[in-house]
Amino acid sequence: MKTIFYFLVFPGFLFALIVGMVASYIERKVTARVQWRVGPPILQPWYDLLKLFTKESVVPENAHLLTFLATPVLFMVSATLVAMYAGMAFFFPDAAFQGDLIVIVYLLTIPPICLILAGAASANPLASLGASREIKLVLSYELVFWMTIAVIWVKTGGELSLVNIMNKPPVMYSYSGGIASVLALFVMQAKLGRVPFDIAEAETEIMAGAYIEYSGPLLGFFKMGQYILLATLPFFISSIFWGGVNVFKYVALLVIVILVENTNPRLKVKQCLKLFWFILFPLSLVALILAVVGL
Amino acid sequence: MNIFLPIIFNLIVAFVLFITPDWKKPLKVIAPILAFANIVIGVYLLFNPNIPEKYTAWILWDNLTKLVFFFIGFFGLVLSIYSAGFIKKKLNKYFSYFFLTLASAYGIILSANWIVLIIFWGISGITLYLMMQFNSGANLAAKKTLIILGGSDSFLILGVAVLYRLTGSFGILSSTWSMIAFVCIAAAAFAKAGNMPFHIWIPDCADKAPPPVTAFMPASLDKLLGIYLLARIFSIITIPPVVKISVMLIGSITIICAVFMALTQHTAKKLLSYHAISQVGYMVLGIGTGNPLGIAGGLFHMINNSIYKSCLFLGTGQVEKVSKTDHLDKLGGLAKYLPITFTSMLIASFAISGLPPLNGFFSKWLIYQGVLAATAEQYPFLSILCLLAALFGSALTLASFMKLMHALFLGAKKYPKGAEKKFKEKFSLVFPQIILALSCIVLGVFAFDLFIKPMYGNLTLTGLWHPKMAMLLIVVGLVLGALIFLISRIKIRRVKGFAGGEGLRPDMHISGADFYEGIENGQPFKFIYGLAEKKLFDLYEVLKAMAFYVIKLLRYLHNGVLTNYLSWILAGGVIILVVIWFM
Numbered sequence: 001m002k003t004i005f006y007f008l009v010f011p012g013f014l015f016a017l018i019v020g021m022v023a024s025y026i027e028r029k030v031t032a033r034v035q036w037r038v039g040p041p042i043l044q045p046w047y048d049l050l051k052l053f054t055k056e057s058v059v060p061e062n063a064h065l066l067t068f069l070a071t072p073v074l075f076m077v078s079a080t081l082v083a084m085y086a087g088m089a090f091f092f093p094d095a096a097f098q099g100d101l102i103v104i105v106y107l108l109t110i111p112p113i114c115l116i117l118a119g120a121a122s123a124n125p126l127a128s129l130g131a132s133r134e135i136k137l138v139l140s141y142e143l144v145f146w147m148t149i150a151v152i153w154v155k156t157g158g159e160l161s162l163v164n165i166m167n168k169p170p171v172m173y174s175y176s177g178g179i180a181s182v183l184a185l186f187v188m189q190a191k192l193g194r195v196p197f198d199i200a201e202a203e204t205e206i207m208a209g210a211y212i213e214y215s216g217p218l219l220g221f222f223k224m225g226q227y228i229l230l231a232t233l234p235f236f237i238s239s240i241f242w243g244g245v246n247v248f249k250y251v252a253l254l255v256i257v258i259l260v261e262n263t264n265p266r267l268k269v270k271q272c273l274k275l276f277w278f279i280l281f282p283l284s285l286v287a288l289i290l291a292v293v294g295l
Numbered sequence: 296m297n298i299f300l301p302i303i304f305n306l307i308v309a310f311v312l313f314i315t316p317d318w319k320k321p322l323k324v325i326a327p328i329l330a331f332a333n334i335v336i337g338v339y340l341l342f343n344p345n346i347p348e349k350y351t352a353w354i355l356w357d358n359l360t361k362l363v364f365f366f367i368g369f370f371g372l373v374l375s376i377y378s379a380g381f382i383k384k385k386l387n388k389y390f391s392y393f394f395l396t397l398a399s400a401y402g403i404i405l406s407a408n409w410i411v412l413i414i415f416w417g418i419s420g421i422t423l424y425l426m427m428q429f430n431s432g433a434n435l436a437a438k439k440t441l442i443i444l445g446g447s448d449s450f451l452i453l454g455v456a457v458l459y460r461l462t463g464s465f466g467i468l469s470s471t472w473s474m475i476a477f478v479c480i481a482a483a484a485f486a487k488a489g490n491m492p493f494h495i496w497i498p499d500c501a502d503k504a505p506p507p508v509t510a511f512m513p514a515s516l517d518k519l520l521g522i523y524l525l526a527r528i529f530s531i532i533t534i535p536p537v538v539k540i541s542v543m544l545i546g547s548i549t550i551i552c553a554v555f556m557a558l559t560q561h562t563a564k565k566l567l568s569y570h571a572i573s574q575v576g577y578m579v580l581g582i583g584t585g586n587p588l589g590i591a592g593g594l595f596h597m598i599n600n601s602i603y604k605s606c607l608f609l610g611t612g613q614v615e616k617v618s619k620t621d622h623l624d625k626l627g628g629l630a631k632y633l634p635i636t637f638t639s640m641l642i643a644s645f646a647i648s649g650l651p652p653l654n655g656f657f658s659k660w661l662i663y664q665g666v667l668a669a670t671a672e673q674y675p676f677l678s679i680l681c682l683l684a685a686l687f688g689s690a691l692t693l694a695s696f697m698k699l700m701h702a703l704f705l706g707a708k709k710y711p712k713g714a715e716k717k718f719k720e721k722f723s724l725v726f727p728q729i730i731l732a733l734s735c736i737v738l739g740v741f742a743f744d745l746f747i748k749p750m751y752g753n754l755t756l757t758g759l760w761h762p763k764m765a766m767l768l769i770v771v772g773l774v775l776g777a778l779i780f781l782i783s784r785i786k787i788r789r790v791k792g793f794a795g796g797e798g799l800r801p802d803m804h805i806s807g808a809d810f811y812e813g814i815e816n817g818q819p820f821k822f823i824y825g826l827a828e829k830k831l832f833d834l835y836e837v838l839k840a841m842a843f844y845v846i847k848l849l850r851y852l853h854n855g856v857l858t859n860y861l862s863w864i865l866a867g868g869v870i871i872l873v874v875i876w877f878m
Contacts, residue, residue, distance in 0.1 A: 077772030120705035
């Protein structure tokens, strides 16, 4: 019962959703200020969700209904699971129900898969394109992500538990850890699908890609999942690289995301692949070698 | 009850079926019943406490044997049901070979004597050769398979001979370290399981053989037997660290290379066959660590891989049966017509990509912990590279399966009305897939109860993962989502698809077969794929080319002209005389 409370209320669904909505508000407000606009009120994300849940859902005739309906919900659920695991390590380090680093990173791949399947099930060529771009994006960043996590393992002696990683001296205060934590920022940007890595959505090219056929509550589930991810990923990156989380660290990461988002153009698919595999991967290899040497 | 019973039972069944005429209808019912009887005998023996666990002269009955023992019966049952629905002609011969394979598999794992093991090992290679030929046009592939497996058998014999020299007995006993013996026996295990560099028979076999045969031998039983032999070798010989790391490296190279080959395949069966190779890499990596966690992971992965890989092959067989092709660019949108096949293949592809809480994740998770533990010992940098190869290979696997699922079942492809009649699922083909997909979930969620506790009792894990709780939470979440959806009382309206402001045309369908064209055509991948296209990585083809080159030279001598032969004889005679003269 307690675990279900952790999952649904704190630090899981409700908490992460609210934090994510606030983060989303900050994102939109800062973006607006960068563009010399006033920006939305603080409750805007809530209004958005409310609106979506009162509209009807339109499903393409040729779409595979079950997949089309199930993927948005699974997207939200898996994001919640990640939020809970990351939050448990921080808020309840003594609780028996914990997840380790491998589990969390694997769970983090479920939301993109849901998106890909959703796009594939939409029976729309643009959605299919979006799905194919999303999976290429996943391929690009996954390699670098695991490399940065390998640096953590070398630094902490193969530690898997988040609690223990947070209790050790922060990884980023070393040459290898410094490089790895910078690379992790790239990965975080890509995982959140923010510019310059919004190739899967690319509203001006493929009209939101996999989301193109989604409307009403189904899109609402995707939105909630995105809010939760926006709350969770900076939290997670901060806990494993920066030796724990506090409001300053979290906001700092959020601001980095927002500023990069507002000052960059979108990369092409091939450029993104090249950036991650041929530029950032060698860098991460350097970081790994430095870590093995002990720097 | 006698422990030899499963072997004897299957041998008798094989013999009786061989001499009965080809009564199709009764055979379709009798064969699965016999396979069921086989698994009943197996389960009875497993839970019979009277069988001593210690080594007897001829029988091994430890946990490793018991694990493989159960799953041989399991796959026998599942695949006999599928085969009964799939194979059309010469059913008596087919099932005769089928049960002979089961008998030989039992023989291999139960035998405590190397000679007996070699005999059964050889039989299982021959039955694969025979069963592959139930598809017309599989002769060349079958020949290649037989040559590679037969060649690896000779390695096994050599390895056993060396072991005999060391221990003075043919029993499977612990021995001192011998490089030759280890390399030879590992080569045989690699060839059977399909690890690089002896993997080359698997793509050809999967491409040409009937899907149930592929699912039965290369995808499940051969994996069980090959990895069983590898694990057995690791348990009886103390392996030095440098060999361990070499085995781990071979495993990780297999993972990455095979999965990159899979990414660019354009037919479903070949794509799956490269995954069959790449998954072996995980097992070899896990067992290569030599620590309990890694070996447990490798063995569990062996079981899991057999389950989801045969499920995938069976699903592909079903697709091929109804659409008469497995070319990805000709398929698409089948999810509506083959819902059960779609769902079970989706679950299996999630499992192979290692998504929690399915079984593939659990075994990979064990392997990763094993490799992490190995980094603490020797060669930390190389071990962590192996770990990264495995982790990234998992992402590549996922990518490749997203392509497969999109190209087969989803996308915007439309079929004309009345297609439902053409695309119909048959119970005997679908039922095995349901069992296999369910086992993926059950083994993943109850991994601690079903695998770890019976096999090891108590294994010290470094990671934290509670699959039962996580599964419960996922279910709670899905129920909550459904509740929100119902409470908001939203209607679902179906509309015609649009793209670019106009109705969808058939040519707008994106198949998914070309998802990774960008990777394929970018350097340095283009160069490497080009070499693979020329079959430069194919040991068999390379050796064949070399052999033909030598034969071409010899051909100049043997051109059939009598005068040439006479002059050779004369020249030879002169040389002999000269030699004798100067001796």
